[in-house]
Amino acid sequence: MDDKLLDKKATFQALDLDDRLLRALGRMKLVHPTLVQAKAIPLALAGKDVLARAKTGSGKTAAFCLPILHKILATKDALPINSEERKKTRALILVPTRELAEQVTKYIADLVKFCGKEITAVNIANNSPLHIQAPLLAECPDIVVSTPAKILKHLVSKSIVLSLTLETLVIDEADLVLSFGYEDDIKGIVSHLPKIHQSMLLSATLNKGVESLKRLILSKPAILKLEDDKEESSKLVQYVVRCTEEDKFLLIYVILKLRLIAGKCILFVNDIDRSYRLKLFLEQFSIKACVLNSELPLNSRYHIVEEFNRGVYDYIIATDESDKMGEGDAKADADTDDEEMEVVEETAAPEEPVASAAKDDAKKEQAKGKKESKKRKRSQDKEYGVSRGIDFKGVAAVINFDFPLSARAYTHRVGRTARAGRRGMSLSLVAKEDIKTQSSGHQKEEEIFGRVAAQQRKNGSEIQPYKFDMNQVEGFRYRSNDAMRLVTKSTIREARIKEIKNEILNSEKLKAHFEDRPKDLQFLRHDKALHPSQVKPHMKHIPQYLVPKIAGIAQADGIATTPNVGFVPFNKKKGDGKRRKPSRKPQKGSDPLKSLGKKRRK
Structure with missing residues (x-):
């Protein structure tokens, strides 16, 4: 992480996070939070709704994961070990793509490294059928990571009920969620959630679509706009x-x-x-x-x-x-x-x-290609x-x-x-x-x-x-x-x-x-x-x-990369190619009398 993105005046320890999370952050060699983390984490821990705009690579994932994990750990620590209240789904994280869902789930796994089995997170964004995922949701994982379309199917089929247990809703890459056509899915999801819950919207841009989403799910949010340097x-x-x-x-x-x-x-x-x-x-x-x-x-x-x-x-x-x-x-x-x-x-x-060969094939395959394209979709x-x-x-x-x-x-x-x-x-x-x-x-x-x-x-x-x-x-x-x-x-x-x-x-x-x-x-x-x-x-x-004498493409630091390609012979012989005088020393195992006889015959 670049130093310009870090808030050197703050530390994760000063944010009053759970010790188990601090150990995990130390293992990941993270000491100072980024600017968005330093601003968003205290607001989220205070229970406020948050709308954060920050560029890609600024640490938005930790900005919502850490408050969620801290609050779940605090809640469970206050409950008896045998309490049924411990087994509830308290957080829902919505992302636009399956790749991002995998990434968020893995990041959560890294953060809970020292939490034992206290926190469970399930990713249901993959293409597994609903009936296979239903038993996982029936176990009431603490955190569910999903795309909007997938979680809505489970909510409609009653595989999971969040109307009484959910405490935090997060929508990551909110502008991308909308551009992927998930707006109606988000509206359907909100109808299955409790009226009172904390929400966080995180996005690289704030456009009119995100503004409408803000009105739908946020209540008196704290708005963070971190300007790009x-x-x-x-x-x-x-x-x-x-x-x-x-x-x-x-x-x-x-x-x-x-x-x-x-x-x-x-x-x-x-x-x-x-x-x-x-x-x-x-x-x-x-x-x-x-x-x-x-x-x-x-x-x-x-x-x-x-x-x-x-x-x-x-x-x-x-x-x-x-x-x-x-x-x-x-x-x-x-x-x-x-x-x-x-x-x-x-x-x-x-x-x-x-x-030319591709052109000929293109004509022959054009009609077939149209049929195949529908199957591919x-x-x-x-x-x-x-x-x-x-x-x-x-x-x-x-x-x-x-x-x-x-x-x-x-x-x-x-x-x-x-x-x-x-x-x-x-x-x-x-x-x-x-x-x-x-x-x-x-x-x-x-x-x-x-x-x-x-x-x-x-x-x-x-x-x-x-x-x-x-x-x-x-x-x-x-x-x-x-x-x-x-x-x-x-x-x-x-x-x-x-x-x-x-x-x-x-x-x-x-x-x-x-x-x-x-x-x-x-x-x-x-x-x-x-x-x-x-x-x-x-x-x-x-x-x-x-090999042409062509300059490399200059990088941002002004240094151009240059080609480093030498001649490589196609049929390279063993050895270094140097001519050497024949050795006079007899080889091991050779008979000097027999070799002398060969010379005399010559």
Whole structure:
């Protein structure tokens, strides 16, 4: 955590939290609260409703988890051990996505490390059927973490009754909850809650939608608006490259293979097929990357994020479908205030040009693809979200391989880097206006980029053009085109099916090992090649004559990363290649008389 986000004048110990929670915080090496924690925790402990606006990475999760846990522990300490009052669900935490639900549940588990079995928290946001989750809720866990839609189903079916027991309601990422279309679900949930209870709303932005939610669930709230430090925005350097669709693949190959960007990267695309196209393309050059999308099982998605945070993977290709869920539509734009980005209406976009083989397959598969797309929509997880809320750690760069469909989505994507006081950069590849795209953008990228750039200038930021000589990378074009020809519609479909099967198996292993044998999880890989037979050996390495004298992309500290790729011979012989004089010493086990006889015969 960056020092600028911490309140050095305060300590967690001074907040009068339970000793068991303080021990857990010490184990997590947390001494000073962040600004939002220092302000929100005392208000929550005093029983007041709280509306807090703070940017991503500022510690909002601990700001509501710690007061909830402290109050539950205090209540149970005051009750006899055999009291039935101890077994009640006292807190409900609502989040917009299943990934965020997993993250919050894990954070609670870390905080109650020294509480024994005093506190139980259950996450019901996963895709388990209601009848399987019902017994868990019948045990009356102290805390329930869920998405609004899932908990409402249980409330309607009477699997859980909160009208007499609930003490605290939390809605995290409130603006995102509304943009995902949960407003009616929230209204339904409130009707099943007691009239008197404490509520907390936490959000990165306060728009008109959050204002209506505030009137619905908050009573005389304390409002915290923690202003963003202008110096923080300078730690994010934003670049853009206007190029053709074919050049997008060429540039991403050169950037990643020559390591022009150092560190971990998230590559955003706009649909699932696009993510597999990019993964299969990078596989041709032995560049490993994980795919993260709504079709993968929840356990696998969460494990991918965890392993990425641990540094196991360098690249994640993330499908950002937030705009399709309503985040980028005109209605959401109308509800935003001056803090929000302008949102673009969606219009249909024609197909983008790809390599010749892909074009031929596209015509043949077009009719079949429409039928399959309907089936895919059914299998996708509506409560998936990756551009907001998820705690990606140590992200050095965000690459918008497909430009987002709205300015708000752009803000959320680039917000994955330069977090918590760290430096970062973003690079957006924008298709030129006269280039048609086959991605699910439904609108010309150039037009949307114009809106984004204008909004960034209004906020005091600038998206700089990444200047380089395109002629310096022309030598890589034949390799890029060869790789693109191998990535057809049929290979994408096969890879998609194979990946889902693999991840279903991984998900079952994860389910069995999460608690019992956590060390075994280290052997699960999510970046395996989907078509290893198609990878050509000569594509793995870059000959020295192809390495261009191109500058690395400068990070926020002004230091440019430079390519560190040397010549690697394809058929490397053993030894260091130095010529040596033959040794005169006899080898072990050789007979000197026999060797002398051989010389005389010569």
